[in-house]
Amino acid sequence: MAEILLRLVFFSLPPRVQLVLDEVHQTPFTDNKLLPDPIWQSDTEYLTITRPVHDYTAFGTAEVRFKVSTETLWGSRVAFRTRQDLVDRYVDGVAVGDSFTFCFTEEDQCWVQRLGQLTNRNLINLGIVSTGSVSHERVLAHFGMPLKPPLVIWQWFGNDANEDYGLASLRGETTVTSPNPPPPIPKLNWWDENSAVYVLLKLYLGSESQFDASLQFLDAHYARKGNIRLAFGRPYLWNAFDMALPNNLDGWARGQQAFLEARDMVKSYGGTLVIILMPTKEQVYRDLSEPLLGQEKLSLLDRPYQMMLDFCQQQGLTCVDLLPILQTYAAAGEQLYYTTDMHLNARGNEVLAQALAAWLDAHPEIFATQGS
Secondary structure (H helix, E strand, O other), X not given: OHHHHHHHOHHXXXXXXXHHOOOOEOOOOOOOEOOOOOOEEEEOOOEEEEOOOOOEXXXXXXXXXXXXXXXXXXXXXXXXXXXXXXXXXXXXXXEEOOHHHHOOOOHHHOHHHHHHHHHOOOEEEOXXXXXXXXXXXXXXXXXXXXXXXXEEEEEEEXXXXXXXXXXXXXXXXXXXXXXXXXXXXXXXXXXXXXXXXXXXXXXXXXXXXXXXXXXOOOOOEEEEEOOEXXXXXXXXXXXXXXXXXXXXXXXXXXXXXXHHHHHHHHHHOOOEEEEEEEOOHHHHOHHHHHHHHOHHHHXXXXXXXXXXXXXXXXXXXXXXXXXXXXHHHHHOOOOOEOOOOOOEOHHHHHHHHHHHHXXXXXXXXXXXXXXX
């Protein structure tokens, strides 16, 4: 009875419990898990790629679900949240980035699609979850450059250096080792995969460390202010954003080179590269997160962001600092991120699209030679 009840109320359980149960099967007679398998898989060229799916229910956390349809382009093995028929038309712009560009929302709520609607432009979403700057440069080279888009929007996030190191390590291209590797994924037995009660007994009666691989994505510190309710501080951040770690510095060097190569590629045909810097919800809602996490943790998140701002200035790159933009709405009492997930919610995507539409309106020269 307890097994049945836990499955029935899974989506109402606390996030901590949901995370440790996410590998449990719906029944012992199926391979389907309580949370569906993600549509992303490891790849030695891009670090991660997306599978082609149609109307598939994807999850950020158990509280964050959205429908996804993806298609491969030109017969490649990589699928994107766009359609071949859109690519076959005249393309005004492409967007490359990670999950913040892929968007953890319904497709019509994603900032890429919203921006296209606001500007009446055909913008192609080339975002892939769990990728860094090196991956984005490769996606741009392989799928963006054949289109020669007047506009290339490149979304950056503070863990990109960590992702770039991860790709180099996966390909055997670096000798640098991480002093704090991700928690190992434990080998599961039959009971781990089929008994929710067994897993919870292990959690509460055994060592929580055996669930570190799952719990590194748990935002355990909650804050509420007016209509805003947010959870902060997943352990994953503290290694992925720490620019004192040699592996992240290795990835940062690779990412810088990727930006410069992308700049030259886009410049070669007269296009415009615009880099948007995506902050964490901890940074945007600092007044709520800092009392819970401490100044030292927030400074750790600020460091890669400032490094990217400095790099933009040093190299003369066109970069849009989203932090003050999002903070304005946060200060007005709006919730732009999900409570238990690190990504922008539908309203956050809307605000981002509006901000970029205003920026593009102030820079009409980007499309001036394209006969809009």
